Amino acid sequence: MPDPGSPLGIFDSGVGGLTVFRRVAERLPGESIVYLGDTARVPYGTKSAETVVRYARACARLLIERDIKILVVACNTATAYALDVLRDELGIPVLGVIEPGARRAVAATRNGRIGVVGTVGTIASGAYQSVLTSLAPDMHVACKPCPLFVPLAEEGWVSGPVPRQIAETYLAGLLSEGIDTLLLGCTHYPLLREVIQEVAGPGVAIVDSAEATSEVVADILDGMGMCDAAHGLKQYHCLVTDSPAAFARVGQHFLGRDVGTVEWVDFQ
């Protein structure tokens, strides 16, 4: 049984998972967090299952060495391809972002028609489709990969005619299918939430997996009696496999504040 005083571990292919970090830190302000961004291999969303599993295993191993008490796979693609493998292999609770987001979408829909947007890898994996269908077999699920959303978010190009037209192009098919709920199946997409909401219109509820995931993390820690009751020496620490400076610069937009100390690590 891990020590309640141990930190939470979160990993993602890059900076995107900091939107999950942010929500978890808001929901659990007494907990220490170690975040790993595999920035030397980012993105995972365009890569194959085999490669993503290999990288996810390496990320998890590295965080286990940091003595974490729970692992959050904040990358949708890694969750889609590697969650089961990691659950089998690790001796601590492992949580992905797909099921929490899917549960919240099912709770939010009124007409039973849910749209999912994500990277090519996440959508191609079919993970959201199969979780949504297992939760609610009659649900109509429409999916659309949106490869330009990630570079737009990373550039900070999140308003104006270009993001708007790109969102219109990507969302047109989903909207024509009459969805009333849109699940943001990629950790970068919350940065484009405003333009996505504008294009989708007020009748569509936007569901952010990061927010939903932070609730489930809290539930698990509560349920296992693993919350850090001491509330003493809370620490945030970021690890990256590429340049710490670039991560700190882009990361602050995702975390909503300075990312603090960033340490370079490697696995080969």
Place this chain on the structure above:
Amino acid sequence: MPDPGSPLGIFDSGVGGLTVFRRVAERLPGESIVYLGDTARVPYGTKSAETVVRYARACARLLIERDIKILVVACNTATAYALDVLRDELGIPVLGVIEPGARRAVAATRNGRIGVVGTVGTIASGAYQSVLTSLAPDMHVACKPCPLFVPLAEEGWVSGPVPRQIAETYLAGLLSEGIDTLLLGCTHYPLLREVIQEVAGPGVAIVDSAEATSEVVADILDGMGMCDAAHGLKQYHCLVTDSPAAFARVGQHFLGRDVGTVEWVDFQ
């Protein structure tokens, strides 16, 4: 001295270098080519110098094992950061895409004002700026990173209002500086050549590094007497570090025809 019957080696971070492969194959139709796309780690353009050098070394080693007679570094970022290291370490001619492109741009300009577009990594490296300045000290060089061009090219979203407005936004500053020559400093950008030319206007010459590089490859092989005189068993072979199927699908747009056999390889 390598055997003239040996293949040429070309590597890139992914599919982009196939635009170089295409030009080299057109210019030297009798030569065999081995192409390596490091698709498990793509893109290099957003990564740090240290990481890019590490990956470039691994790519070069892998091609040397395939007994190549010349190495073309088809990735602008890898050329910027790793060309000197590879030249020092390998016993065969090593050629990048930056100097050939820069030479051609210097030859093309009438007013001495050259614009360069590329990835964040290539532009941040200062490589084009320093080569252009060493070739022609009085040259005015204006640079602009264009991160959205790569995902646009890979999506095949190369015409219409979205690519046009993105190109307008990226090129506005360069055009206001009065450039008459625009160097495409990324192997993906030739796919957007038409929209870039439209936005830049007829008074701006577009220079494609891939085309310029193929000329220099031919010159080196000629000069060293290393052309394959036999013209017998020409073979094209692609190696990738991620899914061969995805590479074959996207790659055909870059190569302008089927990519042929694709083999999965790895280095760790």
